[in-house]
Amino acid sequence: xxTDAQEVTAGVEAKxxxxxxxxxxxxxxxxxxxxxxxxYAGYKYIRGCGCRGGVCGACATVFRKxxxxxxxxxxxxxxxxxxxxxxxxxxxxxxxxxxxxFGSLTGRPEEIFALYPELFRCVACNACTKVCxxxxxxxxxxxxxxxxxxxxxxxxxxxxxxxxxxxxRCFAEMPQYHIGQLARRxxxxxLTPKAEHLKTMVANIQAGxxxxxxxxxxxxxxxxxxxxxxxxxxxxxxxxxxxTPKDRQYL
Amino acid sequence: MKVSYYPGCTLKTRAKNLEDSALAAFKxxxxxxxxxxxxxxCGAVFSLADDDLIxxxxxxxxxxxxxxxxxxxxxxxxxxxxxxxxxxNELMKHEEVKRKTINDFMNEEPDYFxxxxxxxxxxxxxxxxxxxxxxxxxxxxxxxxxIAPYYGCTLLRPKDVAIDHPxxxxxxxxxxxxxxxxxxxxxxxxxxxxxxxxxxxxEAALKVSFDILxxxxxxxxxxxxxxxxxxxxxxxxxxxxxLRKYEGAKDVPVLYFTQLLAIALGLSQEVCRFExxxxxxxxxxxxxxxxxxxxx
Numbered sequence: 113x114x115t116d117a118q119e120v121t122a123g124v125e126a127k128x129x130x131x132x133x134x135x136x137x138x139x140x141x142x143x144x145x146x147x148x149x150x151x152y153a154g155y156k157y158i159r160g161c162g163c164r165g166g167v168c169g170a171c172a173t174v175f176r177k178x179x180x181x182x183x184x185x186x187x188x189x190x191x192x193x194x195x196x197x198x199x200x201x202x203x204x205x206x207x208x209x210x211x212x213x214f215g216s217l218t219g220r221p222e223e224i225f226a227l228y229p230e231l232f233r234c235v236a237c238n239a240c241t242k243v244c245x246x247x248x249x250x251x252x253x254x255x256x257x258x259x260x261x262x263x264x265x266x267x268x269x270x271x272x273x274x275x276x277x278x279x280x281r282c283f284a285e286m287p288q289y290h291i292g293q294l295a296r297r298x299x300x301x302x303l304t305p306k307a308e309h310l311k312t313m314v315a316n317i318q319a320g321x322x323x324x325x326x327x328x329x330x331x332x333x334x335x336x337x338x339x340x341x342x343x344x345x346x347x348x349x350x351x352x353x354x355x356t357p358k359d360r361q362y363l
Numbered sequence: 364m365k366v367s368y369y370p371g372c373t374l375k376t377r378a379k380n381l382e383d384s385a386l387a388a389f390k391x392x393x394x395x396x397x398x399x400x401x402x403x404x405c406g407a408v409f410s411l412a413d414d415d416l417i418x419x420x421x422x423x424x425x426x427x428x429x430x431x432x433x434x435x436x437x438x439x440x441x442x443x444x445x446x447x448x449x450x451x452n453e454l455m456k457h458e459e460v461k462r463k464t465i466n467d468f469m470n471e472e473p474d475y476f477x478x479x480x481x482x483x484x485x486x487x488x489x490x491x492x493x494x495x496x497x498x499x500x501x502x503x504x505x506x507x508x509x510i511a512p513y514y515g516c517t518l519l520r521p522k523d524v525a526i527d528h529p530x531x532x533x534x535x536x537x538x539x540x541x542x543x544x545x546x547x548x549x550x551x552x553x554x555x556x557x558x559x560x561x562x563x564x565x566e567a568a569l570k571v572s573f574d575i576l577x578x579x580x581x582x583x584x585x586x587x588x589x590x591x592x593x594x595x596x597x598x599x600x601x602x603x604x605x606l607r608k609y610e611g612a613k614d615v616p617v618l619y620f621t622q623l624l625a626i627a628l629g630l631s632q633e634v635c636r637f638e639x640x641x642x643x644x645x646x647x648x649x650x651x652x653x654x655x656x657x658x659x
Contacts, residue, residue, distance in 0.1 A: 221376055236403040236421035242471060255403035259372035283417070 129195040140193055146173055147188040150201075160203030166190040169273030172245060175199035185245045185277055205276035207287035210294070219302030221260030228291050231258055233284030240278035240288050246271045250278045250288050257295055265292060266299035325362060365395040366487075367434030367479075369425060371444040372404050378441070378592035378619075380636035385440050385484060385621035387634035392492055392500060396438065399428045405444040406451070408559070419465055422451035427472045429479045436480045438487055440621060442590040446517035449481040449524040483518060485534055485590065485620065486526045494541045502629030504543025508651055510623070511547040511584035512539055513575070515594045516555045529553075538620065539588065542627035551578040556597040572597040573605045576615045586616040586647055588623050595619070599641055616644040626653055 126141030131149060138153035147164065151157070162170025171188035178196045188201055210227035217223050225231060231254065240250035248271050256264035269292030278288040316322070332340065345357050356363065368389075374382040389396050402425050410418035425448060429437040439445040455462050456477030466474045488497060512535035519529045527534040532553070536546045554575055557568025576598060579587050589595060599617035606612045622635045632654060637645040648654050 234404070234421075235417050236406075236424050237417065238420075238424070238469070238471060249401075251403060252401055255401075258404055259370075260376035 129193065131193050131196070132198040134200050135198070142193060142195070144193055145189055146175075146186065146191050146193055146199060146201075147171055149193045150188065160201055162189070164189045167273060169275035170203055171201055172203070172275035172277050173199055173201045174243075174277070183243060183281075185243050187245050187273075187275075202277065202280060205280045207276055207279040207290060209287060209290045212294075214297065214301070217298060217302070219262065219298045221257070221262060223298070224257055224262070224291065224294055227294065228286070230284060230286045231291065234258070234286065235283055237283045239281040239283060243277045243281045245275060245277060246273055248272050250292075253292055253295070254286070254288055257291060262295050262299050262303055265295035269293075269296060322362060365397065365434075366436045366438050366482075367429045367432050368396040368398045369402060369405070369429070369437050369439050369444060369448065370398060371439065371441040373592040374441060377639070378595065380639040381440055381592060381595075381619045381621055383634045383636050384619065384625040384630070387630045388621055388624045388628055391625075391628045391630060392497070394487075394492075397432065397434075399425065399432065399437075401428050405447045407443065407447060409447045409450045416461060416464055416468075419451050419454060419461075420469060422448045423455060423465055423469065423475055424472065426452055426455065426477075426479050426481075427469070427475050430475060431473070434479060436482050436487075438482050438484055440484050440590070441592060442483060442515065442517040443593055445481065445483040445526075446524060450521070452477050452479065452481050453523055481524075483526050483590070485518070485538060488538065488624075489534055494537055498541050501542055501627045503627055503653065505539075505545075505623070505627055505653065506543060506651060507545045508648075508653065509547050509583055509585040510539045510544040511549050511579035511582070511587045512536060512552060512620075513556075513579070513587050513589045513594065513598070514553050515589065515591055516553070516558070518590060519553055535588075535620070539623070542623060544623070547579060547582050547584040549578045549582045549584070551575040556594045558593060558597070561593075561597055561601070568597055569601055569604055569608065572601060573609055573612065576602070576605070576613075580613055580615055584615070585651075586618060586644065588618055588620050590620055602641060614641065614643045616647040617641060618644050 126143055128139040129142045130137050130139050132138075133150055133153060133155070138149070140149040140152050144152060147157075147161070160170055162168040166187050166189055169187075173186055173188045173191065175184050175186070175197045176182070177184065177194065212227055234251075234254055236251060236255070238251045240254070241248070241252070244250050249268055253265045253268035256262075256268060272289055272292050274289045274293065276289060279286065282288065329337065329340075345359065347355055347357075370382055403421055405425060406418055406421040426437070437448070439448060455465070455475055462476065514532060514535060519525045519527065519532060522529050526532075530553075535552075536548070539546045551574065555571065556575060557571045560568040576587065587598060589598065595617060602612070602614060602617075606614065618640055622637070622640075625635050626648065637648075645654070
C-alpha cells in the first residue's frame with residue numbers, strides 16, 4: 113500500500129465514542145447507526161434486525177442520554193449513535209391482538225369498541241405519542257377511534273410500523289398499534305367509496321370482452337409474442353391525459 | 364365573534380342529533396366557530412380524589428389545544444363535557460401546586476394557567492347572543508308546547524362551575540320562553556338521572572329516571588328537554604325498559620335543547636336528526652304542526 117493511500121485512510125478514520133448496550137460499554141465509530149454499532153461491538157443479529165431500511169419496525173430501540181431524564185427512541189437501523197447513550201433494543205413487546213372474522217365486520221365504531229374495550233381506559237397521558245419513533249400522533253388516533261372517526265384514525269396512524277413501543281408505555285395497557293391497524297383495515301375495506309368503474313370492468317371481463325385477445329396471445333409462438341411485445345404501441349412520455357392508442361378495441 | 368368548539372366523543376356517534384342541530388343553529392345565529400383541530404375525550408367524569416391528577420390530564424390537554432388555537436372561549440354542548448372541562452379549568456386557574464405538577468408532567472405541551480373560558484352553549488346564548496336577539500331570529504315559535512326543562516346535575520353542580528343559581532335556576536326557563544314554549548316547572552328538574560349507575564346498578568338508575576319523567580308528566584309536560592347524552596340515555600332510550608317494568612309508565616318525548624332551538628329557528632328537519640330520538644318526539648312535534656315550518 114502506498115504512503116498516499118495510507119494518508120487518505122488516516123484522513124477518514126472514525127472517531128470512537130462510548131455507548132452502553134444493555135449497560136455494557138463499547139467504543140464504536142461515531143458515524144455508525146445503532147444497529148451497525150451493535151454489530152461492530154461484536155453482537156450478531158439472529159432476530160430483531162428486520163429490513164435495515166426503516167420500515168419494518170423490528171429494531172425499535174429505547175435510549176437515554178447522560179443527565180437527561182427523558183426517554184428517547186429510534187429505529188436502530190436509522191438512528192446514529194451519540195456519545196454516552198444507554199440503549200437497549202426492544203424487538204418485540206407482548207400486546208393482545210383481538211381475534212376477529214374480518215368478513216363479518218361492517219366498519220361500525222362499536223365493532224372496534226367491542227374488540228378493544230381497553231380503549232376507554234385511556235387517560236390522554238400521551239406517553240404513546242412521546243415514545244413513537246415514527247412521530248405518529250398516537251393519542252390523536254386513539255382519540256379519533258373513541259369518537260368513532262375511523263377515517264381519521266386510519267389517516268393519522270398511517271405511518272405506524274407496528275414496532276409496539278406505544279403499547280410498552282401505555283398507562284391503560286392498550287395495544288394501540290393493533291387498534292390502529294384494525295381502523296385502517298375497516299377504513300380500506302368498508303368505508304372508502306367503492307370505485308364504480310371497477311364493477312363495470314369486472315363485468316366486462318366476465319362477459320368475455322378480453323378473452324379473444326388473451327387466447328390470441330396464448331396461441332402465439334414465442335417469436336411472434338416477442339415481436340408483438342417489442343412492436344407494441346407505447347404511450348409517449350409527453351402523451352398527456354387525452355392520449356389514446358390507435359388500436360382502441362379493448363378500451 | 365369567533366369561538367372554539369369542543370364537541371365531545373358521543374356527539375360524533377350516538378348523539379349526532381345534539382351536534383348537528385347545534386352546528387346549524389350556530390350558523391343561523393351568525394356564530395363563527397372552529398372545532399378544535401385536535402381533541403381527546405374530556406375525561407367524562409371529574410375525579411373527586413384530591414390527588415388523582417392523572418385524570419386531569421385529558422381535560423387540560425383539550426384546554427391547551429383551545430389555547431393553541433388562540434381561543435378565549437371554548438363552547439361545549441354536552442353538559443357532562445362542560446362540567447369536566449370547566450372544573451379542570453378551575454383547578455388550573457386556582458390550585459398552584461397541582462397546576463405545576465400537571466404542567467410539569469405534560470411538558471410536551473405549553474404551560475397552561477386557565478386562560479381559556481369554558482362556556483356551555485346555553486350560557487353563551489344568554490350572555491353573548493342575548494334573549495332579545497335570539498327571539499328576533501325565531502321563525503317558528505313553539506306555540507305553547509309544554510316543555511319541562513331538565514338541568515340534571517352537571518350544569519349546576521358544583522357551584523363554582525354552575526351556569527346559573529344551583530338551587531333555583533332560571534336560564535333554561537328563559538331559553539324555552541324565548542323560543543315560544545310554555546315552561547313546565549317541576550321539582551325533579553335538578554335531580555340526577557342516575558348517570559353512570561346505568562352501568563353498575565341499572566335498576567336503581569331506571570327508578571330515578573322514571574320518577575323524574577313521572578314528575579314532569581304529572582305537571583302536564585308534553586316533552587322533556589335536556590343537554591346531555593347520558594341523561595338522554597337514562598331518560599330517553601331506557602323508557603322502553605320503564606314501559607315494560609312500571610305500570611302506568613308513559614312514552615315521554617325527550618329532545619335536546621339544540622333540537623328545540625333548530626325547530627324554532629326554522630332549520631331543516633335533516634339537521635335535527637329526530638330518527639335518533641324516541642319516535643314519540645317527532646310524532647308530538649308533527650301533531651303540533653311544529654315540523655311544518657321546518658324546511659324539509
